[in-house]
Amino acid sequence: MLEIAVGIILxxxxxxxxxxxIAGIGPGIGEGNAVAKACEAIGRQPECxxxxxTTMLMGCAIAExxxxxxxxxxxxxxxxxxxxFVDILLxxxx
Amino acid sequence: xxxxxxxxxxxxxxxxxxxxILSVLMQAVFLVLRLWSYKVLxxxxxxxxxxIANFYFMGLGVQKAVAEDEKEAKKTIRTSQSIRTFFxxxxxVIGVTVPCFSIIATIIPLFFPRxxxxxxxxxxxxxxxxxxx
Numbered sequence: 454m455l456e457i458a459v460g461i462i463l464x465x466x467x468x469x470x471x472x473x474x475i476a477g478i479g480p481g482i483g484e485g486n487a488v489a490k491a492c493e494a495i496g497r498q499p500e501c502x503x504x505x506x507t508t509m510l511m512g513c514a515i516a517e518x519x520x521x522x523x524x525x526x527x528x529x530x531x532x533x534x535x536x537x538f539v540d541i542l543l544x545x546x547x
Numbered sequence: 548x549x550x551x552x553x554x555x556x557x558x559x560x561x562x563x564x565x566x567x568i569l570s571v572l573m574q575a576v577f578l579v580l581r582l583w584s585y586k587v588l589x590x591x592x593x594x595x596x597x598x599i600a601n602f603y604f605m606g607l608g609v610q611k612a613v614a615e616d617e618k619e620a621k622k623t624i625r626t627s628q629s630i631r632t633f634f635x636x637x638x639x640v641i642g643v644t645v646p647c648f649s650i651i652a653t654i655i656p657l658f659f660p661r662x663x664x665x666x667x668x669x670x671x672x673x674x675x676x677x678x679x680x
Contacts, residue, residue, distance in 0.1 A: 481628045485621035488612045492620045495613055506554045506613065510606055511664050513624075514562075517605070518661040520632055524639065525654055532643045533650060 455546070462538045470530040476523035483516045555606030561670070562602045565663030566595050566656070573655060590642050590652035597638040598660050601631050 491509045495502050570591050577583040608627030612620040635657070642653030 477632060481625045484628055485625045488609060488620045488624045489617040491609075492613055492615070492617050502613070503554050506552065506609065507558060509613075510555070510558050510609055511667065513605055513609060514602060514660055514664055517601075517628070517631075518658065520628075521635065521657050524632065524636055525657060528636070528639050528643055529654075532640070 455542075458542055459539055462542065463535050466530045466535045466538070470527040473523045473526040473530065477520045480516045480520040484513045487512055487516070549607070549611065551607065552610045555603070555610055559599065559603045559606060561667075562660050562663050563599045565666065566599055566659045569659045569662060570595050570656060573652070577652070584649070586647060586649040587652040590648040591656055593638060593642055593648065594653055594656040595659070597635060598656060601635055602660055604631055604634075 487509055491505050494505050573591060574583065574587065577587050605627065608624055608631075612623040612627075615623060639653060639657070642648040643650050
């Protein structure tokens with residue numbers, strides 16, 4: 454019974470980590486679109502290249518933070534949460 | 548080899564400066580809470596360097612992408628993002644699994660660039676005031 458409970462915990466943690474990483478798709482698409490539009494803007498007004506690059510860099514960094522949140526949640530679910538949950542389970546059983 | 552744009556170097560310097568200040572603040576908070584150990588310092592150094600490198604590589608990716616046409620730019624930036632995310636993932640996994648690093652001190656510095664960008668309007672305002680005086 455205990456093995457099954459531990460297995461369910463590990464499985465749920467892995468599923469949760471996978472689900473969290475779905476959020477990693479967003480920044481890639483968002484950054485791609487932002488850069489594509491920036492290319493268009495620079496093509497229209499080449500003299501604004503510096504300003505456009507600065508704004509876009511900051512925008513990309515902000516977009517990427519969303520992916521990092523997901524990454525942190527996934528890493529915690531894979532490497533930290535299972536042992537804690539199993540400890541809690543064992544304490545409850547004892 | 549591609550020459551790095553001045554804007555990217557300037558922005559990376561700003562991010563590195565902010566990450567350094569926030570790292571010192573974090574160490575101070577750990578000291579005050581009596582949680583400080585060499586593990587906190589090592590984790591901070593590892594992830595601080597990782598986030599600065601991540602930002603710099605993002606700048607290089609953007610520089611390469613803006614020189615291409617729209618479709619190619621999208622592909623380039625997506626590839627760059629995937630590789631950088633993997634790089635950050637590997638570094639964080641090292642920080643979380645290797646016993647000589649602290650888990651909390653590994654995760655907190657990941658958000659320093661976001662804080663630096665949030666503080667940027669204040670920095671710009673100060674610079675523009677200095678310029679007018």
